[in-house]
Amino acid sequence: MRSADDIRRLFKNAELGIHPGADERVFEDVLKARQKMTENRPALPENMWRVIMKSPLTKLAVAAAVLIAGVIGLSLWRTTGSGIALAEVLARVEQVKAWRSTGSYTSTRQKASGKPGGFEARFTILGSQEYGFRLNGGVRDPNGGWIPLSEDYVSLQKKTFTSINTPEKKYVRVKLGDAGAQAQQKMFGPYGDPVAIIKGIMACKYENLGRSTINGVEVEGFHTTDPNCRSPLTVDLLKNQQLEVKLWVDVKTRLPVRSEGLTSGRDEGGNTISHHLVNNFEWDVPVTAADFDPPPVPDGYTVVNGLDDRDEETAIRGLKQCIELFGSYLFSAAQGEAETLLSAFQKSETPTALRLKEEVRGLTEKEKRNKLATAAWDVRRFMMFYRALFLDKKDPFYFGTFVTPKDTDKVLLRWKLSDSEYRVIFGDLHAETVSPEKLAELEAAVLDNPPGLLNEETAILGMKQCVGLVGNYLETIKYGEDAMGMLCWAYLKSETPAAKKMKELTGEQRSSSELDAEKPIFRLMWFYVRLVQDKKDPAYHGKTVTPKDADKVLMRWKVSDNEYRVIFGDLHAETVSPEKLAELEAALSK
Amino acid sequence: MIEDKLLIFRFKQGRNGALRQIYDKYKVELLKLSVVLTGDVNMAEDIVHDVFVKFAQSSERIRLTGSLKSYLVTSVINRIRNYRRDGARHCETSLEEVDLRSSSDRGPLQWAILGEQLALLSRALQGLPYEQREVISLHMEMDMTFRRIATLQNASLNTVKGRYRYGMEKLRSVLNGKVEYEIRR
Numbered sequence: 001m002r003s004a005d006d007i008r009r010l011f012k013n014a015e016l017g018i019h020p021g022a023d024e025r026v027f028e029d030v031l032k033a034r035q036k037m038t039e040n041r042p043a044l045p046e047n048m049w050r051v052i053m054k055s056p057l058t059k060l061a062v063a064a065a066v067l068i069a070g071v072i073g074l075s076l077w078r079t080t081g082s083g084i085a086l087a088e089v090l091a092r093v094e095q096v097k098a099w100r101s102t103g104s105y106t107s108t109r110q111k112a113s114g115k116p117g118g119f120e121a122r123f124t125i126l127g128s129q130e131y132g133f134r135l136n137g138g139v140r141d142p143n144g145g146w147i148p149l150s151e152d153y154v155s156l157q158k159k160t161f162t163s164i165n166t167p168e169k170k171y172v173r174v175k176l177g178d179a180g181a182q183a184q185q186k187m188f189g190p191y192g193d194p195v196a197i198i199k200g201i202m203a204c205k206y207e208n209l210g211r212s213t214i215n216g217v218e219v220e221g222f223h224t225t226d227p228n229c230r231s232p233l234t235v236d237l238l239k240n241q242q243l244e245v246k247l248w249v250d251v252k253t254r255l256p257v258r259s260e261g262l263t264s265g266r267d268e269g270g271n272t273i274s275h276h277l278v279n280n281f282e283w284d285v286p287v288t289a290a291d292f293d294p295p296p297v298p299d300g301y302t303v304v305n306g307l308d309d310r311d312e313e314t315a316i317r318g319l320k321q322c323i324e325l326f327g328s329y330l331f332s333a334a335q336g337e338a339e340t341l342l343s344a345f346q347k348s349e350t351p352t353a354l355r356l357k358e359e360v361r362g363l364t365e366k367e368k369r370n371k372l373a374t375a376a377w378d379v380r381r382f383m384m385f386y387r388a389l390f391l392d393k394k395d396p397f398y399f400g401t402f403v404t405p406k407d408t409d410k411v412l413l414r415w416k417l418s419d420s421e422y423r424v425i426f427g428d429l430h431a432e433t434v435s436p437e438k439l440a441e442l443e444a445a446v447l448d449n450p451p452g453l454l455n456e457e458t459a460i461l462g463m464k465q466c467v468g469l470v471g472n473y474l475e476t477i478k479y480g481e482d483a484m485g486m487l488c489w490a491y492l493k494s495e496t497p498a499a500k501k502m503k504e505l506t507g508e509q510r511s512s513s514e515l516d517a518e519k520p521i522f523r524l525m526w527f528y529v530r531l532v533q534d535k536k537d538p539a540y541h542g543k544t545v546t547p548k549d550a551d552k553v554l555m556r557w558k559v560s561d562n563e564y565r566v567i568f569g570d571l572h573a574e575t576v577s578p579e580k581l582a583e584l585e586a587a588l589s590k
Numbered sequence: 591m592i593e594d595k596l597l598i599f600r601f602k603q604g605r606n607g608a609l610r611q612i613y614d615k616y617k618v619e620l621l622k623l624s625v626v627l628t629g630d631v632n633m634a635e636d637i638v639h640d641v642f643v644k645f646a647q648s649s650e651r652i653r654l655t656g657s658l659k660s661y662l663v664t665s666v667i668n669r670i671r672n673y674r675r676d677g678a679r680h681c682e683t684s685l686e687e688v689d690l691r692s693s694s695d696r697g698p699l700q701w702a703i704l705g706e707q708l709a710l711l712s713r714a715l716q717g718l719p720y721e722q723r724e725v726i727s728l729h730m731e732m733d734m735t736f737r738r739i740a741t742l743q744n745a746s747l748n749t750v751k752g753r754y755r756y757g758m759e760k761l762r763s764v765l766n767g768k769v770e771y772e773i774r775r
Contacts, residue, residue: 019700
């Protein structure tokens with residue numbers, strides 16, 4: 001045994017066999033762990049509103065109708081008469097200073113495994129425009145009783161949020177910024193915030209249901225089945241979304257009496273149907289600020305100081321800490337927190353990182369991670385801020401890969417404030433509010449540099465690379481995990497010479513060749529992102545067009561009001577009029 | 591590897607078939623790594639079992655970027671380090687104590703069946719300090735570069751190269767004579 005090669009050979013030749021019976025048992029454990037995680041997610045609500053906001057639903061329309069009839073148990077009769085406008089109801093509700101309501105949320109779930117699942121929750125909410133919200137919630141236990149789940153308090157005056165989690169005995173308190181207070185307020189919508197419910201319906205296509213009676217009160221109904229409706233009473237779905245939202249208003253007082261939302265759909269966990277009911281409204285209840293103050297920490301509860309993940313200052317502090325700890329901005333703000341931090345920390349040689357590395361020397365992995373998590377507290381808050389922007393659908397985008405602290409005029413992070421305004425944090429961490437047009441200009445500057453020029457040539461090179469690598473165009477080039485997944489899938493099936501050659505390689509060599517091969521395709525995707533950002537009306541038809549289609553539009557974008565640039569299937573490009581483009585695209589559907 | 595990215599993509603979509611493919615693709619490599627590092631086949635099985643169980647629950651955290659193999663190897667390494675630091679397992683196992691029976695004589699519950707060469711190699715490696723063992727195994731078995739190992743060990747490149755050099759010298763002397771026979775047999 002002389003050389004390293006001999007030892008390497010010994011490593012490679014050393015065999016390990018697998019006992020098939022035990023192998024199946026181990027995989028069963030792995031699969032069970034996976035299924036348990038999927039199944040337990042909805043059954044163990046960490047916080048009720050989070051479950052309700054996320055819960056996926058089914059389209060079991062018949063069952064839904066039965067469920068509603070069973071739950072409501074009311075005699076409804078209709079008249080043809082109608083005289084109430086929802087705007088009028090909204091105006092009336094906005095005059096109310098404080099209200100109380102009770103409600104329930106039922107989620108019935110048919111899991112992929114065939115087992116039934118779901119849960120039933122009920123809640124009481126006290127709301128005040130001046131002071132805040134207070135919510136008490138519980139879930140039904142398997143024996144038919146009720147388990148208290150949480151008590152949540154939002155004080156608009158003190159700008160605090162407190163959540164007392166009964167099953168986990170945790171007392172979470174958070175100091176809120178303005179945006180955080182607003183976001184918390186919004187979270188209470190599903191529990192019967194009448195203003196949020198009415199605004200939700202008004203934003204959809206809705207119809208008048210005519211008149212009925214509920215518990216002897218004459219009411220007029222409104223309902224919507226608009227699939228794009230984002231009422232607080234409905235849930236965002238993954239597939240086959242069907243929903244119905246109803247609101248019944250007292251004809252005399254013009255105030256809501258009852259509201260309900262029914263949503264159905266399907267996700268990877270199976271079919272689910274949810275019914276959301278808010279009733280027993282009490283209007284103008286007397287309240288004081290003290291009604292929204294949380295009680296002291298109960299005995300045996302752990303106090304957790306939570307984070308306000310909506311505060312811009314949070315983001316800036318976190319980005320500053322990125323530089324101190326890692327010497328640059330993080331590659332991604334949305335990746336798994338621990339992995340991203342650890343990998344950036346290990347590569348970093350900033351004085352702060354070196355000091356910390358010295359401190360953690362000799363500690364266990366777990367202790368090291370904990371130490372890093374504490375040291376990178378602000379960075380973690382920034383990641384939460386970014387995640388919150390996504391949850392709030394504020395169109396965030398982070399350019400950490402391309403921007404350094406010296407880039408005073410480059411967009412590092414942006415998010416939408418309104419249709420006409422975006423908030424931007426620049427590379428040097430100053431922040432400004434800009435128009436969408438200005439933002440497009442700024443982002444074009446970011447994307448023009450480090451990744452290379454993004455232009456027509458980029459697009460053609462990327463498409464050529466697709467053909468070379470997978471033999472055809474990708475079905476989608478919209479940057480994201482779907483497109484990346486499709487690229488991977490097509491490559492694996494591909495038998496083009498380029499793909500075959502790469503697949504013959506092994507180890508690091510193969511990885512690095514594949515990474516190089518991906519790059520032009522990702523640049524094509526970035527180019528498309530930029531066209532969308534620039535509002536250049538881009539379209540891509542990779543699903544129907546092949547490299548042989550010399551006269552079919554593969555991709556196009558607007559150059560001016562009178563001109564579109566078109567890349568055809570054979571990758572030649574032309575500028576055409578909008579009329580000619582319409583003709584060319586009409587031919588695609590034939 | 592693009593193939594791995596696709597597997598992760600499908601795993602994230604909730605497809606159990608992808609999980610099975612990942613499991614089948616990496617179980618042997620990870621078990622081998624775990625055996626040579628721990629010198630205890632039962633512990634090695636526990637570690638790889640736990641790594642896959644944890645992985646199965648992590649679909650939301652895993653991203654398409656990064657290497658699946660590195661992720662799994664790092665998980666195994668971290669778990670071994672934790673095992674080594676926890677409780678009774680702190681003690682270095684002596685060469686006489688290690689459970690490295692190479693044939694299928696560990697009863698019906700055994701998962702890994704060690705070939706003779708693997709048992710021999712693992713025994714020999716147990717004579718090295720753990721850090722040296724880790725560098726040699728990751729470099730030889732997992733084809734990991736010294737730079738990546740340095741990142742994983744949170745050490746400088748020179749330290750890692752030193753660990754490799756000293757480790758190889760010692761491994762040669764332990765194996766001297768025995769392995770020549772084994773590999774040319």
